[in-house]
Amino acid sequence: MLLDNSASLDYITFAPDDWGIATMSVNFLINEVDAQDEFTFHVQQCDSSNQETLGGFTYTFNRDNQRAMFSADYSSSSNNDHTETLYASSINEEAIYNWYDEEGNLV
Numbered sequence: 139m140l141l142d143n144s145a146s147l148d149y150i151t152f153a154p155d156d157w158g159i160a161t162m163s164v165n166f167l168i169n170e171v172d173a174q175d176e177f178t179f180h181v182q183q184c185d186s187s188n189q190e191t192l193g194g195f196t197y198t199f200n201r202d203n204q205r206a207m208f209s210a211d212y213s214s215s216s217n218n219d220h221t222e223t224l225y226a227s228s229i230n231e232e233a234i235y236n237w238y239d240e241e242g243n244l245v
Contacts, residue, residue: 149186164199175201 182194215223226235237245
């Protein structure tokens with residue numbers, strides 16, 4: 139997982155005539171929405187002995203800013219042991235929900 143503007147994957151060794159397939163995906167799930175809607179991703183293969191670029195690709199990703207923002211709805215139920223179970227309503231895509239109490243502590 140690359141999370142920084144200048145991140146790299148290093149020390150991946152290929153013998154002569156070896157090849158591989160790199161799979162890439164982009165996730166726009168973020169804590170705060172900003173105005174940036176275009177992102178550029180450069181992929182280069184370099185020779186580790188002299189840093190010569192052997193090849194590469196440039197990808198441009200456009201975030202759809204027309205997508206409506208959402209807030210997670212939930213329901214809860216109490217069990218016999220007085221613990222509460224929270225249920226999130228589906229937003230029709232993969233998401234991870236973190237629940238916080240009134241003081242901002244993760245529950």
